[in-house]
Amino acid sequence: MTDAAHRLLWTIIALLLVVGGATALAVGSGALPGGDPAAALLPKGLLDAWRLATPWSTLAAAVTGLLAAVAGGCLLRRTVGRPDRAVRGMLSRPGSRPGRTRLDSAVLVRALERDLVGGPGVRRARVVLTGAPPCPDVWIRVDLTADARAAGVREHVHAAVRRFAATAGCRPAHLDVTARIEPARP
DSSP states (O other), X not given: OOHHHHHHHHHHHXXXXXXXXXXXXXXXXXXXXXXXXXXXXXXXXXXXXXXXXXXXXXXXXXXXXXXXXXXXXXXXXHHHSOOOOSSOSEEEEOSSSOEEEEOXXXXXXXXXXXXXXXXXXEEEEEEEEESOTTSOEEEEEEEEOTTXXXXXXXXXXXXXXXXXXXXXXXXXXXXXXXXXXXXXXX
């Protein structure tokens, strides 16, 4: 389900709940014609069951309401407070067989990090992508061993970025590479 469809679904559910609550409030206050403020909104059988389980029914209603509030808060946090992903949108392929692929930037980041760590003298790699999908900015930090050769690491990083650009279809608009060399052990 896309983000737009997800938001539309929960907007419809929220509107239905608001309409139901407003209708119950209007009927209970006698604002609607034929509504009796002294009458119970629940059917007689349900009202009798509620009264029969008196101390526990209130507790059950409170726990149910609390669980619904927590679930709604979690859903709202996931929907609205979505973490900012660096590369968004579609990766498209023009040509005789065009197509589009929606891909999370974390997948691209992990792939490039894995490719970088495979190089000579590279102990760790950290990649950050920012900007629009066709031409993102690429920020790379590599942690190197003390015996790593600068020329070999430079060629390996450039080759990994070229493979990334060819595979993902994202040619970096800006490339920033920081290399940190760990101290040699005596």
